[in-house]
Amino acid sequence: xxxxxxxxxxxxxxxxxxxxxxxxxxxxxxxxxxxxxxxxxxxxxxxxxxxxxxxxxxxxxxxxxxxxxxxxxxxxxxxxxxxxxxxxxxxxxxxxxxxxxxxxxxxxxxxxxxxxxxxxxxxxxxxxxxxxxxxxxxxxxxxxxxxxxxxxxxxxxxxxxxxxxxxxxxxxxxxxxxxxxxxxxxxxxxxxxxxxxxxxxxxxxxxxxxxxxxxxxxxxxxxxxxxxxxxxxxxxxxxxxxxxxxxxxxxxxxxxxxxxxxxxxxxxxxxxxxxxxxxxxxxxxxxxxxxxxxxxx
Numbered sequence: 001x002x003x004x005x006x007x008x009x010x011x012x013x014x015x016x017x018x019x020x021x022x023x024x025x026x027x028x029x030x031x032x033x034x035x036x037x038x039x040x041x042x043x044x045x046x047x048x049x050x051x052x053x054x055x056x057x058x059x060x061x062x063x064x065x066x067x068x069x070x071x072x073x074x075x076x077x078x079x080x081x082x083x084x085x086x087x088x089x090x091x092x093x094x095x096x097x098x099x100x101x102x103x104x105x106x107x108x109x110x111x112x113x114x115x116x117x118x119x120x121x122x123x124x125x126x127x128x129x130x131x132x133x134x135x136x137x138x139x140x141x142x143x144x145x146x147x148x149x150x151x152x153x154x155x156x157x158x159x160x161x162x163x164x165x166x167x168x169x170x171x172x173x174x175x176x177x178x179x180x181x182x183x184x185x186x187x188x189x190x191x192x193x194x195x196x197x198x199x200x201x202x203x204x205x206x207x208x209x210x211x212x213x214x215x216x217x218x219x220x221x222x223x224x225x226x227x228x229x230x231x232x233x234x235x236x237x238x239x240x241x242x243x244x245x246x247x248x249x250x251x252x253x254x255x256x257x258x259x260x261x262x263x264x265x266x267x268x269x270x271x272x273x274x275x276x277x278x279x280x281x282x283x284x285x286x287x288x289x290x291x292x293x294x295x296x297x
Contacts, residue, residue: 005123007083009046010065013039014085022073022258027283031263033255036073037243040066040230044241048234053241059155059232063192064137067151071140074262075276082125082139088114089123092143129177136178140265144292145273148265149186150178157194161204167191168211172223179221186225186264189215190257195233195244205247212252218260225264228257 017039025032043062052058064083071081083089091099091114099107125139127147140149152174154167171189178187191212197205208229217223229252231244245253266278272291279286 005087005089006061007065007089007123008087009050010043010062011086013042013046014065014069017069019069019073021280022070023281023283025283029283031259031281033258035070035254035258036066037245039069041241041243044232045234045239048241049239051239053157053234053239057155059157059192060137060153063153063155063190067138067153067190070258071138071149071262074258075280076140076274080140080142082141083123090125090139094143127178128181129174130180131177134174134177145269147182147185148268149188149261150182151186151188151190151261153190153192155192156197158196160193160197160201161207164204164207164211168215171211171215175215175217175224176222179223179225183221184268186261186268188257188261189224189227190254191227191229193229193231195231198231198247209249209252218264226257226260228252228254230254 017036020036022033022035023031024034040063043066044059047053047058047062065085068081068083069085072078072085078084079091084091088111099111102110125136125141126133127136127139127141127150128134134152136150137153138149138151139147141147152171154171156163156167175187175189178185189212191208193205193208197208212227212229215224215227218225229248231248233242233244234240250256262277262281266274266281270291271278271286272288275286275288275290
């Protein structure tokens with residue numbers, strides 16, 4: 001088996017990225033989220049710099065890596081957010097905790113064995129919905145809680161209007177499939193388009209914004225808890241990604257997306273779960289011990 005996977009090109013950038021507090025509001029104020037757009041630009045520059053920006057699939061893992069990093073910035077655990085920032089990408093938290101307690105030599109050997117067992121520690125998360133199994137791009141899940149956050153991402157770099165209807169149909173079907181089985185989970189859809197859509201197909205951009213709004217159904221089971229989108233730009237000579245948000249309405253920007261997704265996870269769990277996440281967003285030290293905190297071995 002190869003020593004790398006489709007997320008490996010982003011490992012070094014993620015390892016060097018700071019997990020700074022993403023909330024910029026004060027206590028008792030409405031939560032305000034500040035995404036690390038600089039990191040997203042650096043991650044997307046990796047495939048673009050390698051000449052792989054012409055196909056949307058080449059950018060997808062960069063977007064997934066960024067969103068997973070943002071959730072870790074919020075205070076969610078390193079091993080409960082998938083994909084993890086290093087291989088293996090998907091490991092239940094309890095197994096990761098066991099690995100940490102093993103002697104160094106044995107830990108290395110077991111971890112190496114895991115990398116050769118994709119059925120135990122796969123690269124991609126597949127989740128059974130109401131009607132069919134779905135590959136979900138970013139997940140928060142544990143054995144004792146089940147899926148708490150299920151996030152699908154799409155990227156689009158060309159043929160915007162031609163493919164938009166297909167994107168809408170797929171996304172709407174996936175929302176019903178997942179939310180029907182996990183009604184308490186935060187189920188989200190995040191869309192990144194190349195900014196050339198603004199010049200080449202402005203009508204498709206307006207349709208995309210409308211699509212993002214209509215895919216939502218925070219109180220029911222026929223749509224997403226939250227949707228968000230961003231525009232990425234680059235030229236073929238410079239090959240450096242930039243995130244452009246001036247034309248993206250506030251109600252579909254990444255800030256509101258992250259805020260709503262985190263809020264749903266917290267609303268569906270008691271105060272003794274995700275204490276660190278709650279403390280950050282509430283801007284206070286919550287005097288509650290994490291209910292299932294793993295004691296040091």
